[in-house]
Amino acid sequence: MRLRSLATAAAVIALAAPLTSCGFDYATERTYTPAGGANNREGVVDVLSAVVVSGAEGSGTFVASLSNNDGAEEQSLTGISGGEGATIEAAEFEGVTVPAAGLVNLAEPPADIVLTGDFTAGDFVPLSFDFGNGERISLNVPVVADDFGYWEGMDAS
Template sequence: MQLRHLATGAAVLALTASLSSCGFDYATERDYTPGSGANNREGTVDVLSAVVVSAEEGSGTFIASLSNNDASDEQSFTGVSGGQDATVTAADFDPVAIAPGGLVNLADPAADVVLQGDFTAGDFVPLVIDFGNGDRVSMDVPVVPDDFGYWAGMDASGSVATTDTDTEADAS
């Protein structure tokens, strides 16, 4: 009888040691959000699930969710441009206000942040995202096709009129 208790105790001890050996600061303890977009949580505003939705090579629409971590002050998304020597430019758009502690999804309602540059679906584009408080966030953002799944129909680059400067440059 004592032998059975001793064997059971030894088995429990062996299982306990192997199950409790995860330690600290392993992947099971870190944020992980599976998805096709890029995330950046370094600034006052978190940039979540950022993608460029592209229907054709060289143009697309920047889409992300912006979460304001400041519970007392409104923040604003003011610009996006190419980072690390990327030739990406954004068409003019109105700054997007983000309420204190709030979340804004640039896809709903559509903010139509249109980008042009040297990219196509499947690429990663280095972008710099600017906020009204002076924060700048750099991240590599995936370019996803406009004709697939959740992102289907979200590229507004064909519906945004070019500026007079773009039209003059195209005419010459």
């Protein structure tokens, strides 16, 4: 009897590990975007693969893809500023319009959104993005050297 109980307990333990992986929220169903840049999918406009490409300490060009999840109305990026505690400023730029259910890559053609502040390649900078619909999102964006292959023939500030 004792041997049978021991065998049953061993069988239950052996089956417990594989069965505990059953359930909801499978890893293959989660959004995962391997990239060198930062991503934010909280608002109507997704900010994807965001980086600051820097050719000199304290200056860089903001590059990202903007994806509009609103299928009915175009959206616009109206401003970028340093996040909490950051001394980063964006030079004035013309707003970036993202068509309804569309995507805009700020590197093609270059949007020339130049940032200045206390940063260098290898840093992460907190940035806040303002959109025409009133949304504001924040994101920690990596600063990469302009020799990293983000574009050819464009002079990064």
